[in-house]
Amino acid sequence: EAGVAQSPRYKIIEKRQSVAFWCNPISGHATLYWYQQILGQGPKLLIQFQNNGVVDDSQLPKDRFSAERLKGVDSTLKIQPAKLEDSAVYLCASSLGPMTGELFFGEGSRLTVL
């Protein structure tokens, strides 16, 4: 079974530039999550989708971050404009559904903002 796919693995940009990350969850997984993990910290949930609807985006900085999952499968997370403090690993995860506990994480996309 293929795991959660993410791209790009690494991205370096200057502050005020924009960046987009892509995630393809495990086939059949209805719930998709984007987490931000700053070095030395635990993952912080940015947004959670159930199929193509948003379940929780309370910690998403909506002035600069946006995410979509238009067809209920893959998802894109965008940052525009980026700030220095956005340097982090952006982890995508999926689960079968909200009633299934285990999250399967992708390898992550490491963002460095200069």
Add this chain to the structure above:
Amino acid sequence: GQQVMQIPQYQHVQEGEDFTTYCNSSTTLSNIQWYKQRPGGHPVFLIQLVKSGEVKKQKRLTFQFGEAKKNSSLHITATQTTDVGTYFCASREGSGNTGKLIFGQGTTLQVKP
């Protein structure tokens, strides 16, 4: 919102020694999950505990959920170098499995051979 606090933040042990990390909450948790993240890797699910006082074992790893469902622990017996990594506890806000999954700050384990 709900928070889970983990201690210690770091632990260095000699190979063969035991290791324990603790996860505490001021509120009652519906369940607790544990994940392991190897250096440079991504979190990998280890286990979920749901019942008060539950104890589960995976080879050298023992997971406990407190009677009051406000704390949990992960104990590793006779650590090996393959145990190196950061261990996170995580719990969902609200009841059941529908709330967002909140992670603790993790305990990083270093094992000296």
